Amino acid sequence: DAGVIQSPRHEVTEMGQEVTLRCKPISGHDYLFWYRQTMMRGLELLIYFNNNVPIDDSGMPEDRFSAKMPNASFSTLKIQPSEPRDSAVYFCASSQTGGSYNEQFFGPGTRLTVL
């Protein structure tokens, strides 16, 4: 299995631009999570989906952030417009109902820099 795939691995953009981060979960996994990691705030859960439906988006910082999961094998996290304070590493993770002790499998992350 290829694991969770994220793209791009690095993104550098200018303030005000739209940014789209992509995630492909492990095949057969029905939960998908988006996290943000910064030195100041640590690891934060932004949103998670079950069977492509958003379950909890209380961690989404503001309306500039949106996430979609159009099918079981693809999800996007969009920031529009981006701001320098959005600079962080964004992780996608997936897990499977009935899987081993709710283990989440993380992707390698997307390092976002907003100038």
Add this chain to the structure above:
Amino acid sequence: GNSVTQMEGPVTLSEEAFLTINCTYTATGYPSLFWYVQYPGEGLQLLLKATKADDKGSNKGFEATYRKETTSFHLEKGSVQVSDSAVYFCALSSGSNDYKLSFGAGTTVTVRA
């Protein structure tokens, strides 16, 4: 709500030293407890887990025991190696039907040769 508190780092050790990272939690019911590890430039990966009181999780020489009476899940390794240098996260989920994890702040561990 659920929360996890772990000792602040960074922690710097010499090779073959003993490592302990403290983790305490607040949760209702009977949570499952986890330690995840993040190596430089990578995503998090599960290191070990425990799902009920007095369970001991172990992997790669690391151990942690689920202590309900002290609401703790401290991570230990008897002899660390340079390759153990990483960030360690304690985490919990509320129960078998809760797939959301609450993470601690992470502890950075550096092992010197």
